[in-house]
Structure formats: C-alpha cells, structure tokens
Amino acid sequence: MSKKTVAIICGGRSSEHEISCLSAGGVLAGLDRSLYDPVLIGITKTGNWVLLPNDYPLAIINGALPTVDERATPLVADVHGFAVNGKALHIDVVFPALHGPFGEDGTIQGFFEIANIAYVGSGVMASAAAMDKSFSKTIFAAAGMAVAPGIVVTGESWKAMITDISYPVFVKPARGGSSRGTHKVKSGAGLEAALKDAFTFDRKVMIESAVVGREIECAVLESNGSVQASVVGEIIIDSRFEFYDFEAKYLDNATTVKVPADIPAAASEQIRDSAVAAFKALGCSGLARVDFFYTDKGEVVINEINTMPGFTGTSMYPKLMAATGVGYSALINALISTALARTNGVLGN
Numbered sequence: 513m514s515k516k517t518v519a520i521i522c523g524g525r526s527s528e529h530e531i532s533c534l535s536a537g538g539v540l541a542g543l544d545r546s547l548y549d550p551v552l553i554g555i556t557k558t559g560n561w562v563l564l565p566n567d568y569p570l571a572i573i574n575g576a577l578p579t580v581d582e583r584a585t586p587l588v589a590d591v592h593g594f595a596v597n598g599k600a601l602h603i604d605v606v607f608p609a610l611h612g613p614f615g616e617d618g619t620i621q622g623f624f625e626i627a628n629i630a631y632v633g634s635g636v637m638a639s640a641a642a643m644d645k646s647f648s649k650t651i652f653a654a655a656g657m658a659v660a661p662g663i664v665v666t667g668e669s670w671k672a673m674i675t676d677i678s679y680p681v682f683v684k685p686a687r688g689g690s691s692r693g694t695h696k697v698k699s700g701a702g703l704e705a706a707l708k709d710a711f712t713f714d715r716k717v718m719i720e721s722a723v724v725g726r727e728i729e730c731a732v733l734e735s736n737g738s739v740q741a742s743v744v745g746e747i748i749i750d751s752r753f754e755f756y757d758f759e760a761k762y763l764d765n766a767t768t769v770k771v772p773a774d775i776p777a778a779a780s781e782q783i784r785d786s787a788v789a790a791f792k793a794l795g796c797s798g799l800a801r802v803d804f805f806y807t808d809k810g811e812v813v814i815n816e817i818n819t820m821p822g823f824t825g826t827s828m829y830p831k832l833m834a835a836t837g838v839g840y841s842a843l844i845n846a847l848i849s850t851a852l853a854r855t856n857g858v859l860g861n
C-alpha cells in the first residue's frame with residue numbers, strides 16, 4: 513500500500529486555538545510514518561489558512577502556549593482542495609485537530625464535504641448538534657438519558673425568560689468549550705454578571721441546576737465499522753477549584769485523572785452504554801468523548817459530548833483508549849482508516 517498523505521489541521525478562530533495546536537502536536541508526533549506522510553496546515557486566529565513546516569513548534573515552551581503564526585506561507589483551501597503558491601497540494605485525508613466553533617461545530621466539516629475531502633471525526637449534523645448543548649441535551653433526553661434541568665436564554669431576552677431559579681446554577685455558553693464563560697452562581701446577586709460574561713462567548717446561554725457529583729468521562733471509538741466505549745475515567749479536581757474550570761483544566765497539577773474510575777461496576781457499565789447510545793443518537797462518526805456526572809445517589813447524568821476532544825498524548829481521550837488497549841498511534845491509525853472508509857457523508861450515521 514502506498515503511503516497516504518494526512519493533513520493535520522490546527523489552530524482556528526475559536527478560543528481553543530492554542531489547545532488545538534497542542535492536540536495537533538500530539539497527532540503529528542504519534543502519526544505512524546510508515547503508513548502516512550504528514551502535512552501540517554494552520555488556521556490563524558484571524559482565520560487565514562497557512563502551510564506550516566512539520567517541525568513547527570506545537571508544544572508549551574517556557575509556559576507559553578503555541579499559536580499559528582499569521583506570517584506563515586499562505587495556503588488556499590477551496591472546492592478543489594488545497595494549493596500553495598498556485599500549486600495543488602495532494603491530500604488523502606484530513607485530521608482536523610480543531611476544537612470549538614469553526615472546527616468542531618460542522619462548519620469546516622461542511623467545507624470538507626463540498627471539496628470532497630475525507631476527514632476524521634463526525635459529519636456536519638452530528639458536529640453541529642454536539643457543539644450546541646441546547647440541541648444535544650434535547651437529543652440525550654429524548655434517548656432516555658438524565659440531563660441537568662435548565663433553560664436556554666438569549667442575549668436580548670434573558671430577563672423575561674427567567675422566572676424562578678433555585679441556586680446554585682451553572683451559567684455557560686451553549687456553544688462554548690474549555691469552560692470559557694462558564695460560572696457557578698450561588699445566588700441571584702451573581703446571575704447578571706455571569707450571564708454578561710457568558711454572552712461574550714455566545715448569544716445563547718444555558719442556565720442549569722448544579723449537579724452534585726463526580727465527573728466521569730468515557731471515550732467512544734468507531735473502528736472497523738463498530739462503535740466501542742472505553743473504560744471510564746474520573747476527573748479529580750483539586751479542592752481549591754469550585755468546578756472543572758479553565759485553570760483546573762490546563763494548569764499543571766490542578767487535576768488528576770483516575771483511569772479506570774473507582775466507581776461500582778454497574779455504574780461504569782451504565783456510563784459506557786450511555787456513551788455509545790449518545791454517540792449513536794447524535795449520529796457521530798470516528799470519535800467522541802462523552803462526559804457524565806455520577807451523583808452521590810448513584811445517578812448517571814450526561815453532561816456533554818465532544819466530537820473532537822483534547823487529543824494530546826496525555827489528554828483524557830487517548831488515555832482512556834490506551835487503558836482499553838488502543839495505544840496512541842494505533843488510535844490515530846484507526847481514526848484515519850475509519851475516515852477513509854466512511855461513506856455516511858454529510859448527514860452522519
């Protein structure tokens with residue numbers, strides 16, 4: 513078999529630009545070079561597409577997160593595919609290591625469909641539904657899963673939409689990520705400021721009852737035509753944090769991860785089954801990390817699904833898959849094979 517060229521795309525216009533660069537750095541390092549030749553494509557914060565050298569720095573250096581340099585070689589991406597300096601760039605499959613809006617929300621997937629480019633991960637519909645928590649929650653509930661009760665408010669009309677709220681609540685952008693714009697609000701006094709900040713990320717915001725429980729995550733992988741759940745893992749957050757906020761997610765030593773999670777086998781089985789059910793209910797493809805709360809009463813509440821979860825070698829998704837017997841390079845191979853074999857197209861499974 514001749515080698516395939518894999519374009520790893522990183523950066524993007526979302527607030528998770530830097531995290532995407534870290535994920536792409538992982539994929540680039542983990543890519544099996546006996547099977548694939550990598551091409552690194554960056555999307556700058558302003559939305560310009562560029563070609564990056566394969567040794568472009570994609571790690572944290574002296575505490576600074578990587579970004580895509582606006583001055584890199586311009587790349588044209590259009591309905592005919594990719595070109596640099598007027599010359600077509602041959603790509604067999606794309607690994608969009610992009611998180612958040614314009615990368616994980618179906619928009620770039622729509623571009624790949626129009627340009628007839630194979631890509632790793634979910635299609636347009638599943639990506640969009642997963643990114644928008646107001647839609648994904650509705651689908652989870654319809655599939656019989658417990659979700660946090662709550663309401664959806666919009667920038668213009670939130671005052672009229674709020675009747676009575678029992679605190680504490682979580683306020684979060686409907687299409688956010690990395691906990692940006694997310695607040696735990698303990699009384700009415702803090703609501704307006706929390707909403708104001710959440711609205712800087714999205715005009716649609718969720719107000720949800722705070723679920724008291726442990727945070728348990730499950731990785732789902734579609735490989736060789738079947739969908740499998742990983743063992744489940746727990747995110748254990750240092751007690752100085754109120755919840756799994758941005759700092760808790762990305763500061764060193766702020767959280768520990770326990771894989772497998774120390775919960776009863778029956779709960780773990782329920783979470784694994786729900787993770788696969790959530791993946792299928794949304795019509796996902798390739799991969800997803802499904803995040804749950806496990807309450808003191810033993811209830812399983814689904815929180816969200818991420819169709820392009822953090823993907824560095826030490827991120828939760830690859831860790832969960834490794835604990836299930838699929839190492840990092842094998843995982844990347846499986847995802848690329850699934851992408852190349854995929855025929856379900858724009859509407860998902």
Ligand SMILES: Nc1ncnc2c1ncn2[C@@H]1O[C@H](COP(=O)(O)OP(=O)(O)O)[C@@H](O)[C@H]1O
Pocket residue numbers: 660682684688689690691692694720721722723724727755756757803815816
């Ligand atoms: N309803 C809720 N109850 C309890 N904690 C919540 C709730 N919603 C969000 N959180 C906390 O905020 C974090 C981020 O919220 P999440 O919905 O996962 O958004 P993101 O897409 O930014 O990860 C969660 O991991 C959890 O710690």
Ligand SMILES: [Mg+2]
Pocket residue numbers: 691803816
């Ligand atoms: Mg989350």
